[in-house]
Amino acid sequence: MNTQFIKIESPEETEKLKAAGKVLRAGGLCAIPTETVYGLAANALDGEAVQKIFEAKGRPQDNPLIVHISCMEELPPLVREIPQAAIALAEAYWPGPLTIILPKADCIPEAVTCGHPTVAIRMPSHPIANAIIRTAGVPLAAPSANLSGKPSPTTAQHVLHDLDGRVDMIVDGGECAVGVESTVITLCGEKPRLLRPGGITWEQLSAVLGEVEVDKAVFHALDKGEKPASPGMKYQHYSPDADVLLIKGSRQAMASYAQNYDTQSTAVVCFDGEETLFPHKTYTIGAPQDGSAHAHAIFGVLRQADADGFQTVLIHHPPRDGVDMAVLNRLLRAAAFQVVEV
Ligand code: TXA
Ligand code: MG
Numbered sequence: 001m002n003t004q005f006i007k008i009e010s011p012e013e014t015e016k017l018k019a020a021g022k023v024l025r026a027g028g029l030c031a032i033p034t035e036t037v038y039g040l041a042a043n044a045l046d047g048e049a050v051q052k053i054f055e056a057k058g059r060p061q062d063n064p065l066i067v068h069i070s071c072m073e074e075l076p077p078l079v080r081e082i083p084q085a086a087i088a089l090a091e092a093y094w095p096g097p098l099t100i101i102l103p104k105a106d107c108i109p110e111a112v113t114c115g116h117p118t119v120a121i122r123m124p125s126h127p128i129a130n131a132i133i134r135t136a137g138v139p140l141a142a143p144s145a146n147l148s149g150k151p152s153p154t155t156a157q158h159v160l161h162d163l164d165g166r167v168d169m170i171v172d173g174g175e176c177a178v179g180v181e182s183t184v185i186t187l188c189g190e191k192p193r194l195l196r197p198g199g200i201t202w203e204q205l206s207a208v209l210g211e212v213e214v215d216k217a218v219f220h221a222l223d224k225g226e227k228p229a230s231p232g233m234k235y236q237h238y239s240p241d242a243d244v245l246l247i248k249g250s251r252q253a254m255a256s257y258a259q260n261y262d263t264q265s266t267a268v269v270c271f272d273g274e275e276t277l278f279p280h281k282t283y284t285i286g287a288p289q290d291g292s293a294h295a296h297a298i299f300g301v302l303r304q305a306d307a308d309g310f311q312t313v314l315i316h317h318p319p320r321d322g323v324d325m326a327v328l329n330r331l332l333r334a335a336a337f338q339v340v341e342v
Helices: 014-025 047-057 084-093 127-136 156-163 202-209 251-258 291-307 324-334
Strands: 004-007 030-032 039-043 066-068 098-103 118-122 169-172 183-186 193-196 243-248 266-270 281-284 312-316 339-341
Touching: 004 014, 004 156, 014 030, 014 039, 014 127, 014 169, 030 127, 030 156, 039 047, 039 127, 084 098, 084 202, 156 169, 156 291, 243 251, 243 324, 251 266, 251 312, 266 291, 281 291, 291 324
Parallel strands: 004 169, 030 169, 066 118, 098 183, 243 312, 243 339, 266 281, 266 312
Antiparallel strands: 030 039, 098 118, 183 193
């Protein structure tokens, strides 16, 4: 298939928005920019259109999708109930990088939820994403617009690299601000539970809801046969072709450990100011405590290390709190949970 690539810089470009809306309403696939990562969108109410997403990405059939809306009025038809906690979270953090799991309404096709009685809903804050949802006139099911297993795309060029010829349209809306996927919280259990950390932090969720549990799968590999609350957490994810190792310890300890690795095949991902400690090619991702900078940079750096041909990537283990919880969650998966304490 011939993939159309269009650049939309403002929500005033109505003709281009209409072109994207037309593709979506006709049951096609359109990659769209959001503030987190690029999404691969289809009409969420059209099971056949949604099915194409799984084929284009090579996504496992049991991993459900997030449904994107543009305003609060679009929420009630999609869910069976809206608990007070959802209203409080929406008021605080929507539009923005937060996905809320709620009991699903009958209009949501099986293809979206993969048989779960719940549906994941998010209202993105990116003005182009919002305008495309409004122009399409339907809620949009959209996973990250990468080939399944690869680092999520934070530029339209990343999407083109993975999905050229596999989707109808790619909308280039510039670089994603947050850089990692949305926070996923479920309100369908006894207590609110964080299933995937993201741009809205556990601390921010707790400020609104009080106690918020952190699902075991956020920091730990699941045991064989163990069923995850969020199916996405069981897959090896976000992995570049290179082998990734997370190195936990001081910058000096990491620098001496890195001497075991040759500079030809190994690159280092570290914080600003650490690059001079390594004879290797380094990619810096921001000041040591700047979680937002780490999130913004990390997927692009993983892709760049592959493009530069490195076989091994040593990454300085980020902190566990704030937005870094999301960065650590993704890096643990990219590293297949290989952490070296030095
Ligand atoms: O920022 C984001 O969330 C991006 C942009 C495009 O909005 N989307 C995204 O989608 O990251 P995806 O498909 O890559 O991740 C969706 C996650 C998966 O881990 C999936 O298992 C989980 O949400 N999920 C979706 N529906 C669920 C449900 N009903 N119950 C539990 N987890 C669910
Ligand atoms: Mg994804």
